[in-house]
Amino acid sequence: MGEIRRIYCGPETAVLGHHPWNSLTEPSAINLMNHATVKDLTRGDTVDADFGIVTSGVLAVERMLSDGRRTLCALFHEGDLVDLRRTMRDNQGRLVALNPSRLLALNEQWISNCAAPHPDIALAFVIQLRDYLARMRDHAMDLVSKTPLEKLASVLFEFRHWPETMPEEGHHNMVRIPIQRTDIADYIGVKPETVSRALRQLERESLIDIPQHDRIFLNDIPSMRRIANGGRPRRSTRPA
Amino acid sequence: MGEIRRIYCGPETAVLGHHPWNSLTEPSAINLMNHATVKDLTRGDTVDADFGIVTSGVLAVERMLSDGRRTLCALFHEGDLVDLRRTMRDNQGRLVALNPSRLLALNEQWISNCAAPHPDIALAFVIQLRDYLARMRDHAMDLVSKTPLEKLASVLFEFRHWPETMPEEGHHNMVRIPIQRTDIADYIGVKPETVSRALRQLERESLIDIPQHDRIFLNDIPSMRRIANGGRPRRSTRPA
DNA sequence: CGACTTCTTGAGGAACGTCAACCGCAGTGG
């Protein structure tokens, strides 16, 4: 499960540069860090916390069907608030690390009482919840009716917005792929083989290049956007 | 778009009986209603608000792909908080009514300032956001790797938990289907024909009965649960 | 009744999942 230590104002503070944490006041930020514990994780680690902030790496909510099919319902990257608490206590899957990661587990007791003295913290949490909800709606859109090629194009644009995968200067169409092919497959609801074939197809059409295993270069962003938005539907069964 | 009127403490208060609104104090509840406007909607109406509480009917976030494919990313029923606000302003689809519905559109300006005088309101909103997020994770699980039959079984159990579709006494395995087949299809990511065929298959296997068009009787809840949890995977391509 | 929408049923094909084999790479041990 990895080392667990208590910090007071360590290097993890860097995550507070991300939206919406960057609008916290200094005292609030310090107080927040004081009531958190850092969890270092490697791939496959299950996290027992259900409330915290990701400071590095990638976490996911993993659920299994009875016959072993694996699903990644949600991905969390640097700066994301993880909040798996819910009123109805159902089985909701496990929080796992997909990469070497670090999670700031928050003290729920303290947080639930901090709204009055620290309204900015409460607001930041609400903004995170709202934004994550919007991301889940986007993701549902991707899952419901897109073909594998369209799903893959969508997820590439999703990764492009991740803070860790921000393009280097001058390479605003280079995307870093932060997770394994298997995880991409379990996230967009296809098999790893299909991910592989879809990537090769985009490459054959010169829409992307794959200089490294975890780097994808978008040669034609407008075309890729068209694909991501439904430009590759299933062909008709009755040809012209 | 339907009639819009301002109320002070009308019959809409009934929605406040649902969790988590039922833990609001009396003054908070009255204040909340005072800063809301009621929108009456019929099927197909687009709602211009992006923040409110559903008091009756069913709403959905509808998004279209460029070639016309329709997706229902999220469903909202009686008692649900609708909050489509997000930091990043992308196209995020339209809020539409699937049935004759009623929405309590909330005054965002007032709400954003009510946390201090009304901490119970702020808490209720956070609980709603968290619970809805959990529902979205469940839904993503359904979409990612389930077969149509499994998706349909899942969505039946989802509808079973809806307040409007609560079973009458003695009929705890009668589920009311609150939306059209087409909408079910666009929600679980299959075609209406497939929904129809899946229902007929469950009926053939005597797992369900369909006494009325919008009523489904679950004959064998354990078996249905097994199916919903992955009991009907795709068959192997290499038969024994 | 007639026009319309929604749902159902049927036929046929494209596509993606299943399976199997292979490749590349990293870690391990002799």
Next chain:
DNA sequence: CCACTGCGGTTGACGTTCCTCAAGAAGTCG
């Protein structure tokens, strides 16, 4: 150093599945 092992990824063959298309049935509203 190299053989061995295991894992992740890729490629190919093949078949089930679900989408497409079309037409008819059933329900709704004028």
